[in-house]
Amino acid sequence: MTVVNLTVNGKPVSEETEDRTLLVYFLRDRLGLTGTHIGCDTSQCGACVVHVNGRAVKSCTMFAAQVAGCEVTTIEGLAQDGKLHPVQEAFRENHGLQCGFCTPGMIMTAVDMIRRIPVLDRETIRAELDGNICRCTGYHNIVSSIEDAAKRIAAESKGQAA
Amino acid sequence: MIPYQFVYRRAASLKDAEALLAGSADAKLLAGGQTLIAAMKMRLAQPSELIDISGLKELSFIRAAKDAVVIGAGAKHFEVAGSADVARAIPALARLAESIGDPAVRHMGTLGGSLANNDPAADYPAAVLALNATIKTNRRSIGADAFFTGMFSTALDDGEIITEVSFPIPERAGYAKFPNPASRYAMAGVFVAKTASGVRVAVTGAGPCVFRVPQMEAALAKNFSPGAIADIAIDAVELNSDLHGSAEYRANLVAVMAGRAVAAA
Numbered sequence: 001m002t003v004v005n006l007t008v009n010g011k012p013v014s015e016e017t018e019d020r021t022l023l024v025y026f027l028r029d030r031l032g033l034t035g036t037h038i039g040c041d042t043s044q045c046g047a048c049v050v051h052v053n054g055r056a057v058k059s060c061t062m063f064a065a066q067v068a069g070c071e072v073t074t075i076e077g078l079a080q081d082g083k084l085h086p087v088q089e090a091f092r093e094n095h096g097l098q099c100g101f102c103t104p105g106m107i108m109t110a111v112d113m114i115r116r117i118p119v120l121d122r123e124t125i126r127a128e129l130d131g132n133i134c135r136c137t138g139y140h141n142i143v144s145s146i147e148d149a150a151k152r153i154a155a156e157s158k159g160q161a162a
Numbered sequence: 163m164i165p166y167q168f169v170y171r172r173a174a175s176l177k178d179a180e181a182l183l184a185g186s187a188d189a190k191l192l193a194g195g196q197t198l199i200a201a202m203k204m205r206l207a208q209p210s211e212l213i214d215i216s217g218l219k220e221l222s223f224i225r226a227a228k229d230a231v232v233i234g235a236g237a238k239h240f241e242v243a244g245s246a247d248v249a250r251a252i253p254a255l256a257r258l259a260e261s262i263g264d265p266a267v268r269h270m271g272t273l274g275g276s277l278a279n280n281d282p283a284a285d286y287p288a289a290v291l292a293l294n295a296t297i298k299t300n301r302r303s304i305g306a307d308a309f310f311t312g313m314f315s316t317a318l319d320d321g322e323i324i325t326e327v328s329f330p331i332p333e334r335a336g337y338a339k340f341p342n343p344a345s346r347y348a349m350a351g352v353f354v355a356k357t358a359s360g361v362r363v364a365v366t367g368a369g370p371c372v373f374r375v376p377q378m379e380a381a382l383a384k385n386f387s388p389g390a391i392a393d394i395a396i397d398a399v400e401l402n403s404d405l406h407g408s409a410e411y412r413a414n415l416v417a418v419m420a421g422r423a424v425a426a427a
Contacts (some may be wrong), residue, residue, distance in 0.1 A: 019170040131264025
């Protein structure tokens with residue numbers, strides 16, 4: 001057993017856990033943050049994507065002990081003061097989700113994608129979604145959502161700069 | 163899936179990692195963990211301890227010299243893919259790193275981890291072998307030709323830790339792979355490098371371990387063009403055969419990928 005100290009969605013967390021506990025189980029079972037999903041559990045589907053120190057990672061393929069001292073952001077941490085994140089807003093308006101199971105991972109991947117590549121075309125978005133699977137096969141609207149979100153974020157940051 | 167019990171330790175330095183490794187018979191190093199953790203979850207691996215070296219700054223660097231690019235074992239795939247130094251000196255290596263796994267995997271996986279694991283379908287071994295890179299460990303330097311000894315096996319001894327890899331800068335280099343549509347691992351990946359001393363061709367994904375193709379190397383040394391190797395057939399005898407493709411299919415893929423790699427170089 002190890003006591004893991006970290007920051008989750010901006011709040012300090014200190015929890016005792018087994019060394020073998022995977023981050024996704026730690027988030028869901030210890031912290032009750034069930035927005036992060038377990039899909040394939042083999043690092044392929046991307047339903048478990050969270051951010052560690054700002055970068056998208058698959059939380060089914062790392063141990064909670066590895067993120068000691070890190071800042072973790074989950075889907076629950078995106079909305080601020082009751083206002084959806086622009087990527088969440090874009091998914092809602094573009095019908096970017098069907099059953100919704102893959103959505104948290106898709107959105108966390110999309111936020112990271114837009115941070116790294118602010119100007120995105122549809123081909124790049126599809127390539128960047130390599131590690132996220134939607135079993136409703138709703139990719140078309142997911143791509144549209146991310147394209148729209150990138151534009152919203154670019155407009156927002158331009159507005160802030162002006 | 164839940165792995166067997168183990169004890170997690172975070173190494174404070176390379177020296178610390180060496181001491182922790184020496185103090186345990188069944189300890190394993192944890193770098194990016196993108197293969198090791200998956201194997202542990204399947205209960206195919208049962209280390210008694212994991213020694214986490216992913217945070218070691220001394221292993222995480224990319225340095226461009228006059229005739230080589232030196233990359234720390236802890237450099238992550240996204241760092242190699244995004245490095246201006248690598249893109250300038252060996253663009254094929256940057257593109258190879260960009261083609262590994264998916265963005266989330268590239269945020270974790272490391273050069274040293276990939277080489278130490280030596281998965282038959284991993285990308286980096288092809289670059290290391292074709293570019294005739296030198297693998298430096300905490301004890302010695304190992305040439306690429308001596309490093310990869312077989313499926314999932316390398317020349318590394320117990321307690322030996324890869325610290326950096328020095329890639330000589332080639333005149334031209336190219337990499338082409340045919341990824342498995344589901345796993346994205348290479349069904350066949352070919353890295354071609356041309357230097358003043360000749361041409362090296364290395365193949366991953368098709369056989370049990372990365373290998374060179376001397377016949378193609380000789381032909382490309384005389385004439386570095388896809389046409390020069392168009393008629394060279396690859397012997398399927400020692401290639402992999404599985405549900406994704408027969409050995410004969412892979413042999414043909416190697417020839418096609420080799421031509422594309424030369425065209426891309």
